[in-house]
Amino acid sequence: xxxxxxSLNVKPxxxxxxxxxxKIHEMALEILEDTGIRIEHDRALKIFADNGCKxxxxxxxxxxxxxLAEECLDRAPSSYIVKARxxxxxxxxxxxTLYFANFPGMRIVDLNTWEYRRATRKxxxxxxKILDALDSVHKLLCYTPYFEVEGIPPVMAxxxxxxxxxxxxxxxxxxxxxHDCEVFVIKMAKAVGMEIFGQxxxxxxxxxxSDAIESAxxxxxxxxxxxxxxxxxxxxxxxxxxxxxMVTNNAEIIAxxxxxxxxxxxxxxxxxxxxxxxxMRTGSPGFGAIExxxxxxxxxxxxxxxxxxxTNSASIGLSSSKKIDFQCGYEKMVNTLLAALSGxxxxxxxxxxxxxxxxxxxxxxxxxxxxxxxxxxxxxxxVSDETLAVDLIKEVGPIPGYYLNREHTRxxxxxxxxxxxxxxxxxxxxxLKKGKKDAIAYAREKMEEILATYEPLxxxxxxxREIENILEEARSYYKQRGMI
Numbered sequence: 079x080x081x082x083x084x085s086l087n088v089k090p091x092x093x094x095x096x097x098x099x100x101k102i103h104e105m106a107l108e109i110l111e112d113t114g115i116r117i118e119h120d121r122a123l124k125i126f127a128d129n130g131c132k133x134x135x136x137x138x139x140x141x142x143x144x145x146l147a148e149e150c151l152d153r154a155p156s157s158y159i160v161k162a163r164x165x166x167x168x169x170x171x172x173x174x175t176l177y178f179a180n181f182p183g184m185r186i187v188d189l190n191t192w193e194y195r196r197a198t199r200k201x202x203x204x205x206x207k208i209l210d211a212l213d214s215v216h217k218l219l220c221y222t223p224y225f226e227v228e229g230i231p232p233v234m235a236x237x238x239x240x241x242x243x244x245x246x247x248x249x250x251x252x253x254x255x256x257h258d259c260e261v262f263v264i265k266m267a268k269a270v271g272m273e274i275f276g277q278x279x280x281x282x283x284x285x286x287x288s289d290a291i292e293s294a295x296x297x298x299x300x301x302x303x304x305x306x307x308x309x310x311x312x313x314x315x316x317x318x319x320x321x322x323x324m325v326t327n328n329a330e331i332i333a334x335x336x337x338x339x340x341x342x343x344x345x346x347x348x349x350x351x352x353x354x355x356x357x358m359r360t361g362s363p364g365f366g367a368i369e370x371x372x373x374x375x376x377x378x379x380x381x382x383x384x385x386x387x388x389t390n391s392a393s394i395g396l397s398s399s400k401k402i403d404f405q406c407g408y409e410k411m412v413n414t415l416l417a418a419l420s421g422x423x424x425x426x427x428x429x430x431x432x433x434x435x436x437x438x439x440x441x442x443x444x445x446x447x448x449x450x451x452x453x454x455x456x457x458x459x460x461v462s463d464e465t466l467a468v469d470l471i472k473e474v475g476p477i478p479g480y481y482l483n484r485e486h487t488r489x490x491x492x493x494x495x496x497x498x499x500x501x502x503x504x505x506x507x508x509x510l511k512k513g514k515k516d517a518i519a520y521a522r523e524k525m526e527e528i529l530a531t532y533e534p535l536x537x538x539x540x541x542x543r544e545i546e547n548i549l550e551e552a553r554s555y556y557k558q559r560g561m562i
Contacts, residue, residue: 080159080170081216083177084418084453091419092379093372099380102321106328107144114141115284115333119291122337129340140333147332150339156386158346160303163272164248164535169216171303171348171423172388176456177216178449179252180209181395181430183437184225189518192401194436197224202239203246204529205429208439210247211532214449215428215442218243220254220277223429223437233561237262237552241545244270248535252277252305255293257561262552264300269544270537273302275348280308280330282315294334298341306334307350307392311363314356320369324376327353335387348423349385351377352392365396365433366409371416378420388424391417395430395445402431402441402518411448418452425449443521447498454496465490500524 094102114132117123117140127133132141157172169177185194186201197205205223209215221239230238236259243251244266252275253263260276267274276297278290297304308330310316316323331349338345353373354363364370370393381389394413399405410427417425427449429442470486473479481487500520504512513519537545556562 079166080168081166081177083169083175083216084456086174086176086418086421086456087458088419088456090379090382090421091375091416092383093375094379098321099384102324102328102376102380103384105325106332107147109284109325109329110142110147110332111144112141113284114139115286115329116140117286117291117333119286119288119295122291122295125337125340142333142336147336150336151332151385151387153339153343154335154347154385154387155344157388158303160250160275160346161271161273162248162250163244163270167216167248167250169250171346174421176418176422176453177424178214178428178453179217179219179390179424179426180215180222180428180442181426181437182219182221182223182225182434183430183432184435185437186224187400187431187436187438189402189438189440196226196228198228199230199242202227203242205437205439205442206243206246207532207534208525208528209428209442210249210534211528212428212442212446214446214453216249217275217424218247218249218251219426220252222251223439223442225434231556231562233257233259233556234549234552237266237549240266240274241549244272244545245537245542246534251275255289257289257556258292259552260293260296262548262555264296264302265548265551266545267302268300269548270541275303275305276300277305277307278334279306279352280334282308282310282330283326284330286330286334291337294338295341298338298345301342303346303348304334304338305348305350305390306331306338307352307390310353312353312355312369313358316353318356320373320376323353324373324380327351327373327377328380348388348390349377349381350390350392354393363433365398366405366413367398368412370394371413374413374417374422375420378417378422382421389422390424390426391422392426394425395427396433397431398433400432400436402438402444406431406441407444407448410445411452414448415452415455418456439525440518440521443500443524444517447501447517450496450498460493 126140160169162168186197187194236254278294310327312323316326355369357364374391397406397409428445429437
């Protein structure tokens with residue numbers, strides 16, 4: 079039975095008219111057919127050419143006819159199961175179900191100085207355990223939680239990260255790609271009987287490098303789902319306008335949807351919106367900007383209604399704040415709520431602090447309350463004879479009647495109310511008496527409790543040995559190439 083997730087039981091938020099959706103769709107197809115997309119992978123170029131696309135092999139430019147793009151969009155499934163190491167952690171991606179994932183960071187941030195450093199192997203493993211223990215984390219991201227870990231050569235970062243997640247969590251995960259590492263990742267997933275999302279990311283504008291395409295082909299041929307996204311920066315690598323950036327963003331993603339369905343019809347795909355406005359003062363991406371929320375709502379509307387392909391809102395788990403503070407909270411909360419209301423299938427939220435630079439497990443615990451609050455909201459209101467409680471209202475009547483001692487209250491209050499784990503909800507006198515603790519203090523206590531008491535489902539000895547053998551194979555591969 080797949081993980082429950084949260085059900086979208088309210089009308090999805092939409093901000094585009096039907097005419098605007100069609101116009102963006104038509105313009106994306108026009109770009110694919112007239113301008114084309116650069117694909118730096120000879121085998122993929124041949125696949126496109128063999129299926130009616132105009133291919134300039136010298137300049138590696140593919141022009142995809144609109145009819146083929148639409149046919150391939152129709153072939154991609156609208157809902158599907160992804161198999162985890164433990165069947166209880168399987169995901170049913172698509173439909174009205176929302177899942178949450180974490181957002182990784184390069185390094186761990188110090189909660190006293192707010193400076194960052196490399197995490198240790200133990201800190202990395204502990205952070206994965208915490209994600210495994212959190213109720214509203216359903217999927218783990220690539221490089222999770224940290225890109226850089228002490229004692230791990232950069233070329234081994236992805237295989238070691240995947241191994242740490244397999245050993246310390248049963249949840250479905252996404253992986254990255256670099257230097258053929260996906261070969262070893264696929265072997266590890268198969269060794270423990272799970273599936274893993276492969277990644278294929280564009281290099282905007284309108285380009286895919288060979289490593290991204292090779293990754294996609296390897297995961298497609300392994301029978302695994304693929305995670306297809308871009309990385310558009312409005313005004314830098316895509317037009318400055320939201321509508322224009324949506325055209326290039328969608329064209330880039332559609333190109334790989336086409337490739338996936340040409341290679342293996344029915345390949346499971348999730349379309350990923352990973353976009354930011356350009357901060358024109360600094361040149362950096364505008365992490366936490368409200369324009370990200372606008373773009374996510376547009377994207378979810380188009381891909382949910384027009385293409386019926388699951389979506390991943392990937393820009394959400396980031397803030398421009400360097401601290402776990404008010405700014406970090408509101409930037410993450412607002413855009414997460416918008417993505418959830420507009421029907422995202424997966425939202426990347428937990429743990430990220432500043433950009434993709436810093437991460438902390440305390441932030442992931444705080445974010446779990448955000449996810450729970452938003453999940454409660456999108457599940458909507460139960461209106462029935464029992465919840466309307468008309469007979470009870472008549473029985474209780476006006477003052478001195480009250481509801482606290484009623485069976486109906488005992489039955490329904492926990493169903494109707496979301497109870498946050500680490501928010502301060504004490505009265506003022508209680509707060510003073512208990513040491514004036516804030517949410518960060520409570521999150522720290524919960525982190526310590528999880529690390530002291532929680533144990534993820536372990537691998538068998540044979541599985542663990544096989545994972546280590548595959549890691550050793552990867553180390554040997556990179557040593558022979560002078561990369562370690």
